[in-house]
Amino acid sequence: MTTLVPVTYKGGVYRHDEIMDLIDDLGGYIVQKHVMAQDVVLQSFVPRDDIDLIREVAKPLAGEVTEAPLVGTEIAVVSPSLEIHHLPHTACDIAEYLRCAGAKTNMVGLARGFGKRIANLNDEERDVINEHDLAVYALGNFEECIRQKFPVLRRGIHVPIVVTGAPDRETLLRIIDPPVEGYVGGVGRIMHRFKRPEELAKLDELVDEVSRTLDARRDDLAKDPLSVFPPRLMAIIEERIHEVSMLTHPTPVTAQMEGLRVKLPYDLYADAVRSLEVADGVTVGDIADVTPSRMRNYILIRIKPFSETRTLV
């Protein structure tokens, strides 16, 4: 069986369709395509053995293929509020850096995430965060505040969490109980753009921490694989439900590690998605839960594992 690895292709618009066709022909999937003026960025999964071939084809087009550990994941960047105190720098810089590594990031600005005594998390915020593969909490400068408010901000969250804050990693490890999946110290409330080498190094550390956490989850998934690989289901939905192509969202269908978010209204399209045939006689409804998302009126698809469905598409 070929292993698909997440990669980013960066190149010009000129003849980029050849690369897209090549990835398709090799049995890979493109989960996100960005066209920015003259440049194209493709976040994709390609067979490990064929990366060199893509590099070779891309050479005359001055395209480059780099490994992007976070392709196919949707990450929530949780900021205590959307006030000027926390935005734009810390939260946006983190989100942007994770995006460079291939992730689809969503910013979750809490309504009342500030203040150590008054901080709280409402049910909508909790459910929205839980719809992601991982949550990065961008916390502040004081050890005391993180210790007091973090238990409240994580209440009910069952996705892996990576915490950033100004105290060093060891302090974060000590004050957060029960432990979370990742810690990055030395990144607190910062009022300027991350541009110094040590600040960028912190962001690299964050990407490592996030990919390490997600890799652990991937290993778990490998033991009981999903009934269908999410990018594959994504390709099927994009091909068969033509309304998807009319959406103006940057990612009309967002790939997650264990499912998809389809940005069509649930009431109108849920049945169409459920009855969509994935393979002979197997419909989406058979191998996945199609549920309403707490994010606007979108559809959230959670793919069931093989052990539950006894089907592998």
Next chain:
Amino acid sequence: MPPLNYFVVESPDEVGREAYERIAADVLQDLDLIKVIDRLHIYVDPKVPIFVAAGQLRHMPRAIRISDFANVNSGDAKIVLDIGDETYLAPLLEKLWARYGKENVDQPDRFTVVLPAGVAAEEDLEHMVVADPSETLYKDVIYALQYIAPEGFKVRRQYIRDEKFYYVASEDTLPGDIVETMVAPIFEKMGVTL
């Protein structure tokens, strides 16, 4: 950042202290207040919780009059204002419209404003106050401190008068004697009496 004459951040939490030093420097730089503030002392303790910022401003900018940015030439039939710097043109027009009526204020091009002769004496016009930057400066300083302070500290007391200012904020109710117990000692440390 060119140094203020006095800039100290105090906190029992060393990591937080360093972070707030950087935050304060960034905010003052972003809002272009470094030249305005002469002394600044910040004390922040998340355990209490309390945030105190106290300081002194350099000289306050004076009021802007028409003669600062325009020439007033009165002729037989009309008075021509020759604008040198457009920064205060909008408040100038507002003032002229309010005082002489829109029908009497003509602006043939960007740098010229014409009034009919006799509506005002040349000297009156030259001394007319158009804007007072110190008004917005006060707001800017308070805004900067609000921006520096931790966001959860919503209960606050602020003061700015005679080039001295303080800003006290907390998550909980502030005690009535907070100025005497917390702010005055900080002014003392700076060598300034409130």
